[in-house]
Amino acid sequence: MRLQVESVRCYSAAQPKEIPAEIQVDGVSYPTDDWYNLNRPIHRLLERKLLADPQNPLSLLKQSIVNHFHTNHRRNNQRTPIFAVCDNENRAVSTFDNFDSLLVPKDHVSRRPADTYYVNKDVCLRAHTSAHQFSLIRKGLDAFLCVGDVYRRDEIDRTHYPCFHQMEGVRLFNQDELFGRHIQPNAQIFEENGEQTPEKQAIHSRDTALALSIHLKQSLEALCRELFGPEAEMRWVDAYFPFTHPSYELEVFFNDKWIEVLGCGVMQQELLRNAGAADKVGWAFGLGLERLAMVLYGIPDIRLFWTTDSGFTHQFAKLKPGDSAKYKPFSSFPQAHRDISFFMAPGVEFHDMRSDAFDLIRDVGGDLVEQVDLIDEFENKKKGKKSQTYRIVYRSNDRIMTREEVNELHKQVEDRLVDNHKAQIR
Incomplete structure (x- = not known):
C-alpha cells in the first residue's frame, strides 16, 4: 500500500486536521472525501x-x-x-x-x-x-x-x-x-x-x-x-x-x-x-x-502476532501447518496505567468520540498501548458539556518503559485530543 499526497484538505474538530486527496490500496488509486478516516497505524498495517x-x-x-x-x-x-x-x-x-x-x-x-x-x-x-x-x-x-x-x-x-x-x-x-x-x-x-x-x-x-x-x-x-x-x-x-x-x-x-x-x-x-x-x-x-x-x-495478547521480536518468532520458525505448539511467555515487563479526562467539543456524540479516541490513542502510542477502557462518561445538560474518561495501559513487549517515557507519550495523547478534537482536558 502506497500513500500519495496530491493536496491537503482541512476538516472539523471531530476529524483529523489533514488528509491526503488520494491514496493507493493494493495498486489501485482512490480519491478521498469527507468520509475518509484512515490513520497512520492503519496505513502501516496494510503494508x-x-x-x-x-x-x-x-x-x-x-x-x-x-x-x-x-x-x-x-x-x-x-x-x-x-x-x-x-x-x-x-x-x-x-x-x-x-x-x-x-x-x-x-x-x-x-x-x-x-x-x-x-x-x-x-x-x-x-x-x-x-x-x-x-x-x-x-x-x-x-x-x-x-x-x-x-x-x-x-x-x-x-x-x-x-x-x-x-x-x-x-x-x-x-x-x-x-x-x-x-x-x-x-x-x-x-x-x-x-x-x-x-x-x-x-x-x-x-x-x-x-x-x-x-x-x-x-x-x-x-x-x-x-x-x-x-x-x-x-x-x-x-x-x-x-x-x-x-x-x-x-x-x-x-x-x-x-x-x-x-x-x-x-x-x-x-x-x-x-x-x-x-x-x-x-x-x-x-x-x-x-x-x-x-x-x-496459547497466545495471550493479539499484538504478539505483529511483533518481530525473535522471542516470539523463533517459537514458530520450524513448525509446519498442523504441528502443535504452545507459546512460551518472553515478556514480563510491567504495565503503566494513566487516566485521561476531558470535555468534548460541542456537537460531538459519545459514540463518535469513543471511536476517534481509540484511533487517536493507537496512532500516538502504537503497540506500546496494551489496552484502553472508557471508564466514565457523563453529560451536564445545564452547561451543555459532555465528558469522557479513559484508562490507558501502556506496556512494551520487549523492554521496561520509564516513567518519563510513559508521561511523555500520555502528554502527546492529551495534546492531540486538544489539537484534533478541540477537547478540554480536565
Missing part, C-alpha cells in the same frame, strides 16, 4: 501482510485449514480440490460489497464511520472477508475459501486490534449436486408459496434446508476435529446473521470452557439471486484466525 509469512502462527493456521478442505473435499473420483483459495483480493472494497450485497440494513450500526474505515463514501477497507462473496459468486465460483486481513474501528485490549484476519468458506449446490440425480430424483430445492420458519427460508423446501444444514455441520465438525483433536466436544448454538438463515455458531469445549469457533448458516437466497446464482443454494461460514490461534497456541 505488513502477516499471512504471507509462512512462520507466523496465523499463516500456519490458515494453511492447516486449507489443507483440511483440500484433502477432504474433492470432485467425485478426481484429485482436484473443490474449494478454490482466494487470498489476494483487494482490501479496499465498495460499500455495496461490504454491506449491501450481504443484505446489511441501511441503518445498521456497522455502517457508521465510528465502526468502519472509509476511504470515501463509496469505498471502505473490508470489515470482513464476506465482502468478496458477491463478486466471487458472480465470477462463477461455487466453492471457495476467502482469507485475508480485515479492518474495523474497535476497542483496544488484548483480544481486539484494528486489523485482524478472517477466513470465509462458501459452498454452492445445484439440485443434482445437493440431492443426487439417482438418490432423490424427485426432490426439489425450491418451493412456491412457502413460509419462512426458524428452520428454513420461505423459498427453500424442507429437504433443501435439511440437506444443507447436515452438509454444513458435518463439514465444520470435521474441521474442528482436525484442529482440536478427534475427541473434541462440540455444540451448535442458534445465531443470527443478515446474510444466512438458519444461522449457527459452533462452540468447542476446550481448556474447561466453551469457546466460539465460527459462525455459519444457509446462505440467503436473495444474496445468491443478486449474484447471478438464482438456481443454486448454498452454505457459508466465517472464522477469525486470531481467535483460533490464540486458543490453539
